[in-house]
Amino acid sequence: MKIRPITTTVLAASLLLALAACKGPEAEQxxxxxxxxxxxxGAAARDAVDKAAAATRDAADKTAAASEQAAADTQQALDKAADATANAADKAKDAATDAAAHASDTTANAAQKVADKARDVANEAKANAAKEEAKH
Structure with a gap:
């Protein structure tokens, strides 16, 4: 720290000047x-250094606490994102399953209609054949 050397130098110079200017009992005083x-x-300088060290420790503690909180918040956000992604995947799977089931139902209905139509055509052809045979 620059405060201590400057303070010590100023005090030493003041002491020398005071000693040089005074003699006898005044010099002793x-x-x-x-x-x-x-x-x-010296006590003031030590106090200033102690206060600066305490402020530095306090700032370091606050920085560490803020970092821990940020890490916890980040983890919580990641957990929420993972849950949302899993939910979206489940919904997409359900939607795909429903779509496949509807497609199967639609295909089965169409096949049934084609089979019914084919049966109708066959029955009509059989009836027409019977009429033609009855005429002869």
Whole structure:
């Protein structure tokens, strides 16, 4: 982090200036004040680093939770799509079966009509043949 080196440099320079300007008991007081300021700056820097680390961990946790939720939502959507596809396939199969059954019924009805017509024609031909034979 850039905050710590800059803060330390500024505090060290302030300490040197304060020590150079003061002599005797005033120098001792200035030294103590400078030390206290350096300690406060160090504590503030550590606090800032701790807060940044906590914010980073919090952001990482939120990102992980969002990723897990997105994965769950995606899986749910895939499951729904698979179910819809299976249902559509079942309906298509049922429709094809119904169509085949109707086609078979229609074919059987047509065959029955042809057979009935053939029987009618045969009966008519037989009747005509009997009439012709009766005439002779």
């Amino acid at each position: 200035a030294k103590q004040d400078a030390q206290q300021a350096a300690d406060s700056a």
